[in-house]
Amino acid sequence: MGAIERFANxxxxxxxxxxCLPWLAAGGLLSLASGLYLALFSSPPDYQxxxxxxxxxxxxxxAWMALFCYVAMAAAAGVALVFKHPLADLAARATAPxxxxxxxxxxxTGSLWGQPMWGTWWVWDAxxxxxxxxxFLYLGYLALANAFDDPARGNRAAGILALIGVVNVPIIKFSxxxxxxxxxxxxxxxxxxxxxxxxxxWPLLLMALAYKLYYLYVLIVRIEGEIxxxxxxxxxxxxxRTADRTQVNAEARA
Amino acid sequence: MSxxxxxxxxxxxxxxxxxxxxxxxxxFFAVAIVLFPFGVGPDPNMLARIASGIIWVAAxxxxxxxxxxQFLGDFEDGSLELLAASPAGLFPVAAAKALAHWLxxxxxxxxAAPLFALILGLDGDAMGTLMLxxxxxxxxLSLLGGAGAALVLGxxxxxxxxxxxxxxxxxxxxxxxVGAVEAAAGGYAVRPHLTxxxxxxxxxxVLCPWAxxxxxxxxxx
Numbered sequence: 282m283g284a285i286e287r288f289a290n291x292x293x294x295x296x297x298x299x300x301c302l303p304w305l306a307a308g309g310l311l312s313l314a315s316g317l318y319l320a321l322f323s324s325p326p327d328y329q330x331x332x333x334x335x336x337x338x339x340x341x342x343x344a345w346m347a348l349f350c351y352v353a354m355a356a357a358a359g360v361a362l363v364f365k366h367p368l369a370d371l372a373a374r375a376t377a378p379x380x381x382x383x384x385x386x387x388x389x390t391g392s393l394w395g396q397p398m399w400g401t402w403w404v405w406d407a408x409x410x411x412x413x414x415x416x417f418l419y420l421g422y423l424a425l426a427n428a429f430d431d432p433a434r435g436n437r438a439a440g441i442l443a444l445i446g447v448v449n450v451p452i453i454k455f456s457x458x459x460x461x462x463x464x465x466x467x468x469x470x471x472x473x474x475x476x477x478x479x480x481x482x483w484p485l486l487l488m489a490l491a492y493k494l495y496y497l498y499v500l501i502v503r504i505e506g507e508i509x510x511x512x513x514x515x516x517x518x519x520x521x522r523t524a525d526r527t528q529v530n531a532e533a534r535a
Numbered sequence: 536m537s538x539x540x541x542x543x544x545x546x547x548x549x550x551x552x553x554x555x556x557x558x559x560x561x562x563f564f565a566v567a568i569v570l571f572p573f574g575v576g577p578d579p580n581m582l583a584r585i586a587s588g589i590i591w592v593a594a595x596x597x598x599x600x601x602x603x604x605q606f607l608g609d610f611e612d613g614s615l616e617l618l619a620a621s622p623a624g625l626f627p628v629a630a631a632k633a634l635a636h637w638l639x640x641x642x643x644x645x646x647a648a649p650l651f652a653l654i655l656g657l658d659g660d661a662m663g664t665l666m667l668x669x670x671x672x673x674x675x676l677s678l679l680g681g682a683g684a685a686l687v688l689g690x691x692x693x694x695x696x697x698x699x700x701x702x703x704x705x706x707x708x709x710x711x712x713v714g715a716v717e718a719a720a721g722g723y724a725v726r727p728h729l730t731x732x733x734x735x736x737x738x739x740x741v742l743c744p745w746a747x748x749x750x751x752x753x754x755x756x
Binding site: 362420424425428429430438439445446449452 | 679682683686687689690691692693696699700702703704706707742749750753754756
């Protein structure tokens with residue numbers, strides 16, 4: 282509880298988070314550049330998929346991030362509901378568009394890969410369908426969070442929705458194991474160790490690191506923006522109130 | 536329990552006094568189903584093949600039509616705040632509302648479905664399974680929809696928003712509901728699908744009123 286209360290102060294949070302930004306940016310760019318170089322030039326083509334396998338280095342980390350962002354968003358929403366933590370609300374709200382973008386990226390790159398490999402842009406297979414549902418959950422969260430005149434009310438309602446939607450996360454994760462469908466099962470995060478060659482694993486992990494650092498960078502920038510927007514709203518309210526009061530005083534004097 | 540019964544009786548009395556609301560749901564269900572033969576053509580083989588899907592999708596849409604009203608009236612005239620002030624809290628309120636919604640939409644839909652299945656030419660063996668699956672899953676829709684309806688209270692354009700929120704959550708029910716009817720028509724085991732639908736219902740019955748109550752508390756602040 283101590284730490285949770287300590288960083289509830291927006292200024293203390295910003296004092297800690299702002300110096301991290303250049304490091305996150307540098308680390309993100311470095312891992313993205315080296316990951317892309319390894320993925321596009323120095324990694325071998327797949328014996329079955331040929332050069333198309335390179336789409337995987339964009340697709341797989343994006344799909345990981347789509348799930349990771351949802352879990353992070355729901356966790357932040359849960360902390361906000363239980364501890365009334367003011368920054369957790371902002372973190373959940375700031376995570377949603379990033380997660381939606383990664384989900385869309387995963388769907389789009391998967392579709393581009395599916396055309397040459399499976400011979401179709403889209404199949405109604407369990408994994409694809411459940412990721413599409415995830416995308417709609419993100420859209421619902423964003424729509425609900427922005428549907429109220431009071432942003433705090435929107436955040437809280439959307440937080441409950443995010444927690445309801447968590448049931449979809451295990452369905453997506455295990456869909457390729459529960460239903461035997463077109464989408465291939467996991468090959469990296471397995472109990473018996475990854476089944477892919479290190480030459481392909483390294484660019485994949487570097488890309489995943491780049492995505493994660495990008496997410497953290499955007500998260501901090503967006504939270505900063507939300508805090509600034511909140512301050513602006515408070516100032517506008519205060520000014521409207523003092524304007525009211527001076528007008529009332531002037532009328533009383535007249 | 537007596538509190539729950541009073542809440543339920545109040546809900547049902549409100550619905551009864553509004554008159555034709557539950558008939559409207561059936562009328563919408565019928566119109567939505569009648570659109571399909573125009574959309575995909577009147578070929579009996581094709582209609583019989585997709586009958587279960589048509590009935591399920593129409594039932595989902597019809598159930599959703601009346602969701603928004605679950606809490607809106609009480610929210611607008613302030614009775615929701617009085618209900619929240621009762622010592623029992625909002626959990627029984629949410630449960631009673633969901634049950635009343637099911638009694639006035641899900642139950643009529645379940646009873647009416649075989650008639651429409653008949654005119655679409657659904658396999659006769661699947662009729663009982665269709666009713667059983669609908670009876671098991673329409674309460675889940677009422678419970679999930681209740682949570683959605685409570686979340687959009689006071690939102691701009693709440694009705695459209697509600698559809699966007701609850702449709703993704705309805706998809707598992709749709710998958711296993713259609714699965715059960717298809718299995719029955721194809722002569723496969725129906726039990727697994729029905730037990731999963733029952734499991735979804737039990738989960739929703741435990742979790743949804745709780746989420747609905749939390750959403751109502753947020754709306755009352």
